[in-house]
Amino acid sequence: xxxxxxxxxxxxxxxxxxxxxxxxxxxxxxxxxxxxxxxxxxxxxxxxxxxxxxxxxxxxxxxxxxxxxxxxxxxxxxxxxxxxxxxxxxxxxxxxxxxxxxxxxxxxxxxxxxxxxxxxxxxxxxxxxxxxxxxxxxxxxxxxxxxxxxxxxxxxxxxxxxxxxxxxxxxxxxxxxxxxxxxxxxxxxxxxxxxxxxxxxxxxxxxxxxxxxxxxxxxxxxxxxxxxxxxxxxxxxxxxxxxxxxxxxxxxxxxxxxxxxxxxxxxxxxxxxxxxxxxxxxxxxxxxxxxxxx
Amino acid sequence: xxxxxxxxxxxxxxxxxxxxxxxxxxxxxxxxxxxxxxxxxxxxxxxxxxxxxxxxxxxxxxxxxxxxxxxxxxxxxxxxxxxxxxxxxxxxxxxxxxxxxxxxxxxxxxxxxxxxxxxxxxxxxxxxxxxxxxxxxxxxxxxxxxxxxxxxxxxxxxxxxxxxxxxxxxxxxxxxxxxxxxxxxxxxxxxxxxxxxxxxxxxxxxxxxxxxxxxxxxxxxxxxxxxxxxxxxxxxxxxxxxxxxxxxxxxxxxxxxxxxxxxxxxxxxxxxxxxxxxxxxxxxxxx
Numbered sequence: 414x415x416x417x418x419x420x421x422x423x424x425x426x427x428x429x430x431x432x433x434x435x436x437x438x439x440x441x442x443x444x445x446x447x448x449x450x451x452x453x454x455x456x457x458x459x460x461x462x463x464x465x466x467x468x469x470x471x472x473x474x475x476x477x478x479x480x481x482x483x484x485x486x487x488x489x490x491x492x493x494x495x496x497x498x499x500x501x502x503x504x505x506x507x508x509x510x511x512x513x514x515x516x517x518x519x520x521x522x523x524x525x526x527x528x529x530x531x532x533x534x535x536x537x538x539x540x541x542x543x544x545x546x547x548x549x550x551x552x553x554x555x556x557x558x559x560x561x562x563x564x565x566x567x568x569x570x571x572x573x574x575x576x577x578x579x580x581x582x583x584x585x586x587x588x589x590x591x592x593x594x595x596x597x598x599x600x601x602x603x604x605x606x607x608x609x610x611x612x613x614x615x616x617x618x619x620x621x622x623x624x625x626x627x628x629x630x631x632x633x634x635x636x637x638x639x640x641x642x643x644x645x646x647x648x649x650x651x652x653x654x655x656x657x658x659x660x661x662x663x664x665x666x667x668x669x670x671x672x673x674x675x676x677x678x679x680x681x682x683x684x685x686x687x688x689x690x691x692x693x694x695x696x697x698x699x700x701x702x703x704x705x706x707x
Numbered sequence: 708x709x710x711x712x713x714x715x716x717x718x719x720x721x722x723x724x725x726x727x728x729x730x731x732x733x734x735x736x737x738x739x740x741x742x743x744x745x746x747x748x749x750x751x752x753x754x755x756x757x758x759x760x761x762x763x764x765x766x767x768x769x770x771x772x773x774x775x776x777x778x779x780x781x782x783x784x785x786x787x788x789x790x791x792x793x794x795x796x797x798x799x800x801x802x803x804x805x806x807x808x809x810x811x812x813x814x815x816x817x818x819x820x821x822x823x824x825x826x827x828x829x830x831x832x833x834x835x836x837x838x839x840x841x842x843x844x845x846x847x848x849x850x851x852x853x854x855x856x857x858x859x860x861x862x863x864x865x866x867x868x869x870x871x872x873x874x875x876x877x878x879x880x881x882x883x884x885x886x887x888x889x890x891x892x893x894x895x896x897x898x899x900x901x902x903x904x905x906x907x908x909x910x911x912x913x914x915x916x917x918x919x920x921x922x923x924x925x926x927x928x929x930x931x932x933x934x935x936x937x938x939x940x941x942x943x944x945x946x947x948x949x950x951x952x953x954x955x956x957x958x959x960x961x962x963x964x965x966x967x968x969x970x971x972x973x974x975x976x977x978x979x980x981x982x983x984x985x986x987x988x989x990x991x992x993x994x
Binding site: 422423424425426427429430431433434436437438439440441442444445448502505506508509514516517518519520521522523524525527528529530531532534535536537538539540542545547550551553554579583587588591594595632633636639640641643644647648662665666669670675678679682683685686689693 | 725726729730732733736737740741743744746747750758759760761762763804805806808809811812813816818821824827828831832833834835836837838839840841842843844845846861862864865866867868871895896897900921924925926927928931932942943944946947949950959962963966969970973974977981985988989
């Protein structure tokens with residue numbers, strides 16, 4: 414295509430993108446690994462070789478450990494929830510005949526996705542307010558006891574998880590709804606003729622047919638849960654009380670930008686990418702046999 | 708849902724009950740989804756003194772704009788809105804400028820290492836951005852871009868992997884014959900891009916521009932690190948500052964008013980572009 418002159422053009426066309434991702438993503442990623450072997454105090458501008466010590470001290474740090482455990486809980490709860498519940502809702506929407514209703518539901522479910530983390534954060538801060546917030550007012554008006562929500566160490570993490578779910582489920586829902594609509598009608602009709610009920614159809618045909626989308630969302634949801642909860646954490650709890658709702662990215666943020674220990678923070682970043690790479694690899698393995706490409 | 712052994716036609720009487728259940732479930736989910744935002748609007752229009760009377764009414768009894776006026780007095784909200792606008796427009800435009808030509812090249816050209824280079828670009832979608840944070844932060848500080856909008860904008864444009872992936876998909880649909888005809892008529896690659904590919908992919912480009920704008924409007928951690936002076940902040944991080952400062956002041960009304968101001972632009976754009984965005988997802992072929 415586009416013969417000779419095209420060849421030059423192609424290189425020129427991709428050059429800005431290649432330069433941008435190299436300079437701002439791949440290069441920093443490599444440099445990050447480099448920084449993680451140094452002691453770098455930016456305030457005092459001291460810079461010295463430390464080897465793996467940053468990693469050892471990080472792994473030994475009790476705040477890091479609780480952040481790691483919390484991250485595991487966030488992943489274990491939010492990844493299945495952000496895949497299963499939107500999938501169920503997408504199936505329900507598929508059965509609704511009224512197109513206006515479908516569009517309205519879809520639009521509503523998507524709205525929290527376009528709300529920024531800080532808006533979501535302050536809105537829920539207000540909902541959770543223990544004295545005058547809506548949730549406690551409602552609970553107490555019905556005769557239940559109110560909660561301390563965000564300032565309760567046993568509850569803060571679940572509040573952050575709930576808000577993150579609220580903010581995140583819409584995107585997966587849209588993708589599932591789109592994938593389900595794209596299944597060729599003949600396939601569904603053939604199954605109906607064979608007497609397959611709704612449940613069998615969903616399990617044997619529709620879910621396998623959208624398995625590429627499920628795989629895609631599994632990978633992106635892990636990334637989103639790892640990466641982006643930090644906004645919710647920062648606005649709602651700042652990781653507290655007693656680090657009970659902190660996660661790895663928030664720990665990194667505090668290490669780097671509150672305590673200015675860039676070396677250790679870089680070590681945390683390297684650990685994060687190792688975890689994400691491992692999770693992605695696991696997902697590739699798990700879906701390998703299962704994903705069905707048309 | 709249906710336990711019948713024989714398939715039924717959609718809308719047949721036997722479905723009526725479960726159709727009601729389905730609507731009820733979807734409706735409950737919709738109410739739970741929307742409620743916190745409705746409550747935000749309620750509080751924003753309620754006089755601040757009244758926000759402390761524990762109230763469950765959805766409509767403010769004495770609706771007022773006072774919170775909006777107060778918000779602009781308490782915090783530099785006008786600056787925040789302006790900064791957000793500049794940052795979001797610049798990032799969206801920058802991403803499009805970088806992504807459109809690249810997506811075109813990956814969709815319609817054959818060149819060495821093409822698939823490999825495409826993998827390098829798409830691979831950025833699987834990298835958590837936090838691993839770039841520290842080196843990029845140091846670079847921004849050393850280049851004297853700390854506390855400037857440019858420091859926020861420039862590195863953010865690089866996160867265009869999704870845009871390129873997505874646009875390539877829709878550029879591919881543009882028939883090769885159209886492009887070949889243009890080339891025979893003497894059009895160069897740039898002309899072919901500008902006069903054939905872009906006009907034929909406007910919905911995809913529009914929806915991606917909107918998505919880029921929205922994600923830039925909602926950026927949190929990066930501007931939080933780079934923008935320091937309260938007047939330099941974007942709305943997204945200004946809200947955090949506001950929330951931290953207001954805890955002693957108890958200004959829930961003005962805080963919610965500011966949140967409304969931050970949400971409205973995103974909501975308006977989404978309302979207008981919803982159709983395109985949803986269609987784009989349907990046709991994106993994300994697999």
